Amino acid sequence: MQQFVTVTLNGLTLAALYFVVASGFTLIFGLMRVVNMAHGSLYLLGGYIALEIQTRWFTSDSGLGLSLSGKSDAEYSVFAWLIPLVLATLIIGVIGVVLQQVFLRWNQGQDLRQALITIALSVILADQMLAYFGGISKDIAAPSAWPTSITLPGEVRFGFFRGVVVLSAAVLIGLGLYLIIKRTRFGKIVRAGVDDREMVSALGINVNRVFIGMFFLGALLAGIGGVLGGTMISLAPGQDTAFLLNSLIVVIIGGMGSLGGAAIGALALGLVDAYADVYLVFGDLDLTNYSIIVTFALLVGVLAFRPLGLYGRPA
């Protein structure tokens, strides 16, 4: 029972992280029909920028910095985590806008070309990050004052950052996005744009400004995800593609462009992932090694019955 609760919490917290990252991905797609293949790079870059700010401003490092997690044993105040979080997120948001204005704006409506451009960017970014930040996995330090773990009823222990911070961040972000989409003028335009882009621009709305806002928001979410993920798990080369893949699975399950779909998709992916890692044992037959396949079985299953995803609508 204890194990089941822990595994479920693992799944939920993974789902929370996937949701934060994938929500940005799905919003951009929903409005602009751009499959931003550089979304994973923005995730990783966001984490690395936060780490860089934290290391430069809040620790005093010297020598070769031989370390397995890329972290010194300094004390970290709450600001040593929050300031990098805010700055890195904003920087990634701006990078997202630049990416959209410089590379994608003049290709509006050409899905394939835009996807290829963003793939190219993600490959270039991946190599640049490898060259600059190295190939060793690194953690962003959480504030030292925060507890490492909390005890839930039934003697279940769980990580504080993972269980409390990441989960509540995801819930807050989900609520915030819901309010933006449902209650603001910007949200109205976005929703209208998801349904019929041509009509929206025909009504005299400056679509370019909406696109800028959307890309800023989408990239920002990738950046927040990067900082949360970098603290909860860690940052390493290859996580850009891993999180792009996760985002793709989440939005394909949930339906491209749907926020609720992203939440459901993230939950499905996170929980299936966590359960398959542990419970794929049949007597003596231990298949946990193949748990990743179950994730794709889920994907195949959803697509077989709902080709547009659970909440997807035709473009």
Place this chain on the structure above:
Amino acid sequence: MFRRSHVALVAALAAGAVAGCGSESGSGSASGDGAKKAATDGGGGEPIKIGFLSDCEGAFGSFFEPTASGANLALIKYAGAKPAGEKPTDGVTGATIAGKPVEIVGYGCADDTADKAIEETRRLMEQEDADILIGPLSGDEGIAVANYAKEHPDKTFVNGIAGAQDSTLKVGAPNFFRFHPDGAQWSAGLGDYAYNKLGWKKAAIIGDDYSFPYTSLAGFVAEFCAIGGQIPKRVWAPLGEEDYSSYISQIPKDVDGLYVGIGGSGLISFIKQYEEQRGRVDTERMLGNVFWDDPLVLKEVGKSLVGGVTSAMTAADSDSPDVAAYIQGLKDNYGDEIAGAGPSVFTYGYYTGMTALIKGLEAAGGDVADQSKLQAELAKVTLSGEEAPWGDVKLDSNRQAISNVFLKKIVEDTTGDGVPDVQTFARVNDVDQTFNGAFSADTPAPDRENPKCEAGEAPPWVGQSEDVSFGE
């Protein structure tokens, strides 16, 4: 969950998502920008070209400079070299062996995967034209390089610190030499300690899912089970995993103890997440493999490991003057930080490997045109004194080291640097690779399920470990 192989999957999905675009296969490939050639200025004639191969990426990337410092120190002490820069991978100058200049053609950087190790081996041996390779660092890489060695009998390969059993026991390349114990040998004595001293009857094991931890844990399983212990559960997590939460929840609570075979950067994540999930690292019920008392690990999570017991070929608290001279050598040439990693098996393995290579080359008159003579001499090399400050080394017929192993406990800091210390309490002598026949070329290679847990004849050192107490 987060693995490199995802690139292909992403490409496939991307293709679907944008209705059939081409596939992409870009993974990061920086080939050791720290790798610089070390020009030589002394001696005459054709230089002896040595390629150095270690990891600067992946789970063990942090050990790049320490491994280079070990190899360089041997050249500095026994071949008259001088460091060419502050960083070990800046290279060395002026090395000569048997009157011939020595050139390090490159400090190759792999990432703990076999394919990257072979790519770098090819670059060093075929493009940079090295005569001899020293390396690699990690288990799967070692097996791959040993197989490469088999196809290139005219060149010589001295293992760096890769500890998978297969690379000497199974592959059997006549030109591949390992002057340090393998992962199973490093675990010698722990099964005996767990069963007879700690009273464990049932133990679980957890390790990274690749050849080195298979070997490392195999050593424990073979010994612990031979004398009556049982292993009800084996948990394997991918190497370099960052999220161990689901693996930790699989560790059973109804066992007497746990042997942890997780290494590199993953060990740091594992320890932190274990603390999160179980409150503390219950070290009194745990044994750790070679990584537990590595200086880099102690520095980062040592406080959580106090009380844990581990074993390997080095002992940081040794009071031997040979050990002191070795550490001082590192300090004089590369400063405190590198010297601090001196007791790491990573530094030490490359040191003994390069030292043995220098001795072999001296004996062969520096002849690298026909390396059969060098290989014959290397097979006869033994190390002692300052050449192998933690214990004499000789090779068996598989060109695999026979040496001693220390059992150590991690204790509270006594030196005032804030980092827990290592206290050695026993030494197991003459540990050989076969565990008295439990492992041979015909037994199944260590893997997720092998060796099976079976009672049988105990290795000769069971009950024979010698009490050791340094500094008293």
